[in-house]
Amino acid sequence: MTELRVGLVIEDDHDIRELVRVVLSQAGFEVHMATSGAAGIRAARDLNPHVITLDLGLPDIDGFEVARQVRNFSDAYIVMLTAKADELDTLLGLESGADDYLTKPFRPRELRARVAAMMRRPRSRPATGYVASSSQRTFRHNGLVFSYATRTVSIDGQDVRLTPTEFDLLHCLLEAGRTVLSKADLVRRLRNEPYDVGTYTSDADERSVEVHIGNLRRKLGDDAQNPRWLQTVRGVGYRLAPAKT
Ligand code: CA
Numbered sequence: 001m002t003e004l005r006v007g008l009v010i011e012d013d014h015d016i017r018e019l020v021r022v023v024l025s026q027a028g029f030e031v032h033m034a035t036s037g038a039a040g041i042r043a044a045r046d047l048n049p050h051v052i053t054l055d056l057g058l059p060d061i062d063g064f065e066v067a068r069q070v071r072n073f074s075d076a077y078i079v080m081l082t083a084k085a086d087e088l089d090t091l092l093g094l095e096s097g098a099d100d101y102l103t104k105p106f107r108p109r110e111l112r113a114r115v116a117a118m119m120r121r122p123r124s125r126p127a128t129g130y131v132a133s134s135s136q137r138t139f140r141h142n143g144l145v146f147s148y149a150t151r152t153v154s155i156d157g158q159d160v161r162l163t164p165t166e167f168d169l170l171h172c173l174l175e176a177g178r179t180v181l182s183k184a185d186l187v188r189r190l191r192n193e194p195y196d197v198g199t200y201t202s203d204a205d206e207r208s209v210e211v212h213i214g215n216l217r218r219k220l221g222d223d224a225q226n227p228r229w230l231q232t233v234r235g236v237g238y239r240l241a242p243a244k245t
Helices: 014-026 037-047 063-070 087-095 108-120 164-176 183-190 203-220
Strands: 005-010 029-034 051-055 077-082 100-103 138-141 144-147 152-155 158-160 230-233 237-240
Touching (some): 005 037, 014 051, 037 051, 051 108, 063 087, 077 087, 087 100, 144 164, 164 183, 164 203, 183 203, 203 230
Parallel strands (some): 005 051, 051 077
Antiparallel strands (some): 138 144, 144 152, 230 237
């Protein structure tokens, strides 16, 4: 049996709400809708959705604040829908905890593609008492323990809560080790494409990766100047910092 996937649309514009509802329904989601930020946060808490589409301009509280509050309890994939191609809004959205964004107006197939790419990235909720076996892709590096099976990360024994995108980026870097990954590599990886196919990535995509890496660093408490985990290779990309003995 496959788990029923729940989608939540937080949007005050009727037409866009309908468009998103149809796209998510066709993708196999049970779709719920909220027309204000406060109702959206309540619904996210009650329904524990897999995917949330979040309008930036809501009548009560803005989408940035909604994302920040939802992130306190949810690991849903959050796609922010921004009304203008304003880069600042986009980056602020990602800083507030969204995984991805789409600029309105967008075509249904663009949203379908984003949702499909997100759903290929696994999200697991381990049952209580679940113990990952050591063979299931566990990484240990400089006090950080990363378990792919349980989707958990801890540092010196303290759990660190990451968004799905931050988790996936950390996974890529741990897997690659000392091999440098370019921002374009990481963009492709988040889209679930192979590193080396050379598909187009935009400057905006690459800046999104920078923002997500910045968020990840902050949550890990890592220092960009003297990194324990995430090393910036100037003009190229990122790689894992050397193991400290
Ligand atoms: Ca709106």
